[in-house]
Amino acid sequence: MPDLSQSDPAKVAASRAAVALVRDGMKLGLGTGSTAAIMVQVLAERVKAEGLNLRCAATSKATTDLAESLGIKIETLDEIGWLDLTIDGADEVDPDLHLIKGGGGAHLREKVVAMASDRMVVIADPGKVVDQLGAFPLPVEVLHFGFETTRKLIRRALDTLDLGQTEVLQRLKGSDPWVTDEGNLILDLHLGVIPDAHALARALAAIPGVVEHGLFLGICDLAIIGKADGTVVELDRDADIDADRLAGEGD
Numbered sequence: 001m002p003d004l005s006q007s008d009p010a011k012v013a014a015s016r017a018a019v020a021l022v023r024d025g026m027k028l029g030l031g032t033g034s035t036a037a038i039m040v041q042v043l044a045e046r047v048k049a050e051g052l053n054l055r056c057a058a059t060s061k062a063t064t065d066l067a068e069s070l071g072i073k074i075e076t077l078d079e080i081g082w083l084d085l086t087i088d089g090a091d092e093v094d095p096d097l098h099l100i101k102g103g104g105g106a107h108l109r110e111k112v113v114a115m116a117s118d119r120m121v122v123i124a125d126p127g128k129v130v131d132q133l134g135a136f137p138l139p140v141e142v143l144h145f146g147f148e149t150t151r152k153l154i155r156r157a158l159d160t161l162d163l164g165q166t167e168v169l170q171r172l173k174g175s176d177p178w179v180t181d182e183g184n185l186i187l188d189l190h191l192g193v194i195p196d197a198h199a200l201a202r203a204l205a206a207i208p209g210v211v212e213h214g215l216f217l218g219i220c221d222l223a224i225i226g227k228a229d230g231t232v233v234e235l236d237r238d239a240d241i242d243a244d245r246l247a248g249e250g251d
């Protein structure tokens with residue numbers, strides 16, 4: 001079984017608290033990223049120790065490979081149908097539990113899986129909690145076809161929304177374009193702040209070459225924020241979040 005003693009204690013704490021929500025017989029969605037990878041390891045420990053009978057769908061090839069290497073069988077979302085619970089990381093979490101996701105380029109599959117779940121629980125460290133979304137560049141998955149045209153249409157949408165100084169940069173892996181698990185490209189929108197996330201989400205969704213953006217609005221039900229001392233804070237949509245205080249406690 002994996003040794004988590006070298007892993008970020010905040011991420012381990014959040015993962016353990018989220019995996020404690022798992023019950024025998026559940027249908028689970030497994031997220032992507034460094035925090036979700038720890039969660040998969042914690043889940044594998046429980047599956048082995050308790051012989052849990054679960055059905056799991058993964059949000060990326062990386063998570064599929066990790067889970068299967070630890071003895072967790074992965075099925076397709078369509079084989080399972082509907083999920084009880086999805087546990088995933090996030091790049092930013094705001095006080096309404098709106099999220100930016102896709103730092104690892106997996107937000108398209110992550111959104112499909114999260115929206116096919118009764119409940120989405122986000123696990124994160126305190127640095128991910130923000131008062132307003134936007135400091136983290138917003139990932140947008142786009143088609144190869146008409147890539148530069150789509151980029152222009154995104155630029156135009158940002159100008160229409162009066163977002164000020166922004167940049168729309170293609171994500172690269174080394175010197176090559178970043179290609180997602182679905183074979184698409186990614187544009188990262190450097191915005192600084194997003195004053196109206198719903199307006200931006202609507203504008204991006206209206207552009208045909210946009211496959212999916214990384215704004216998760218009204219999808220997350222609970223955020224479990226792990227702290228370096230191994231404790232967690234649970235935030236639901238009614239929570240009064242003090243991002244500065246949480247970030248300070250994470251040090």
Ligand SMILES: O=C[C@H](O)[C@H](O)[C@H](O)COP(=O)(O)O
Binds near residue numbers: 034091
């Ligand atoms: O595409 C990747 C996902 O949205 C991740 O869940 C997100 O980027 C957070 O990743 P990490 O836990 O590595 O910070």
